[in-house]
Amino acid sequence: MSKTRQSTLLNDYHLLSYDQLDSTNAESRRLAGGGASHGAVFWAKRQSAGRGRMGREWVSSEGNLYVTVLISPTVALEKCPQLSFVAALAVAETLEGIVPEPEKVACKWPNDVLVGGKKIAGVLLEAFTTKEMGLEKQWIAVGVGINVDNFPEHVMFPATCLRAEGVELISAKIVLSRFIHHFIALYDLWAAKGFAPIEKAWLKRAHQLGKAVEVIVGDAQVHGVFEGIDASGCMLLRDKKKNISTINAGDVFYKEPA
Numbered sequence: 001m002s003k004t005r006q007s008t009l010l011n012d013y014h015l016l017s018y019d020q021l022d023s024t025n026a027e028s029r030r031l032a033g034g035g036a037s038h039g040a041v042f043w044a045k046r047q048s049a050g051r052g053r054m055g056r057e058w059v060s061s062e063g064n065l066y067v068t069v070l071i072s073p074t075v076a077l078e079k080c081p082q083l084s085f086v087a088a089l090a091v092a093e094t095l096e097g098i099v100p101e102p103e104k105v106a107c108k109w110p111n112d113v114l115v116g117g118k119k120i121a122g123v124l125l126e127a128f129t130t131k132e133m134g135l136e137k138q139w140i141a142v143g144v145g146i147n148v149d150n151f152p153e154h155v156m157f158p159a160t161c162l163r164a165e166g167v168e169l170i171s172a173k174i175v176l177s178r179f180i181h182h183f184i185a186l187y188d189l190w191a192a193k194g195f196a197p198i199e200k201a202w203l204k205r206a207h208q209l210g211k212a213v214e215v216i217v218g219d220a221q222v223h224g225v226f227e228g229i230d231a232s233g234c235m236l237l238r239d240k241k242k243n244i245s246t247i248n249a250g251d252v253f254y255k256e257p258a
């Protein structure tokens with residue numbers, strides 16, 4: 001693993017950049033409370049062990065964006081899953097300013113961003129603690145992958161990248177800078193006003209809202225109409241008897257023609 005590190009400031013954030021890491025989330029965990037504090041941004045050009053949701057691999061070849069923002073939360077831990085919506089919304093706003101048809105950008109529950117129905121980005125939140133002078137300190141690694149130059153072919157959901165969407169002249173570093181700009185603004189909004197404005201803006205872009213979906217939760221299949229999200233970021237599904245169930249993790253598949 002090449003750990004050559006450059007330490008600079010990006011939009012006032014402490015930026016730690018690397019040619020290669022195993023995973024930016026893993027590095028943020030190693031440095032939390034030591035070389036890095038709240039708001040540090042970890043950026044790698046490649047990852048050798050990029051992590052996706054549900055223990056999946058995140059293929060991380062050069063050309064795409066791999067970034068983690070290290071957060072020392074000031075709110076109750078139960079509210080921290082909301083950060084994945086803050087990050088997904090920041091990605092959506094970033095992409096809306098880049099792609100030729102911004103209306104094609106959508107947020108897919110729980111943490112994906114799509115362009116034209118294809119996955120272009122994902123968010124992985126990881127919580128951990130460190131001990132400082134006997135005191136436990138809570139951290140959240142907000143990991144974001146955005147396909148800029150390439151995308152994996154053989155994946156569960158169809159994928160895309162900015163280049164395939166007609167955006168040729170953009171680098172991962174420019175996308176990083178724009179993403180951080182949006183993330184800071186939305187993080188500050190979340191810290192000041194809570195989840196409501198984030199939820200509203202996310203729902204405005206929500207893929208499949210009001211549509212019949214199938215959610216795979218472990219070995220089970222759950223069917224219903226996607227009604228929205230709750231304060232923990234759980235998906236609200238309405239069944240035929242109008243009962244609402246709450247799903248906290250799963251893969252969503254679309255059931256109706258678009």
Ligand code: BTN
Nearest residue numbers: 023050051052053067122143145
């Ligand atoms: C998903 O499964 O959709 C989430 C993917 C998150 C990938 C990013 S890339 C930067 C950060 N480091 C990792 O190892 N994973 C996240």
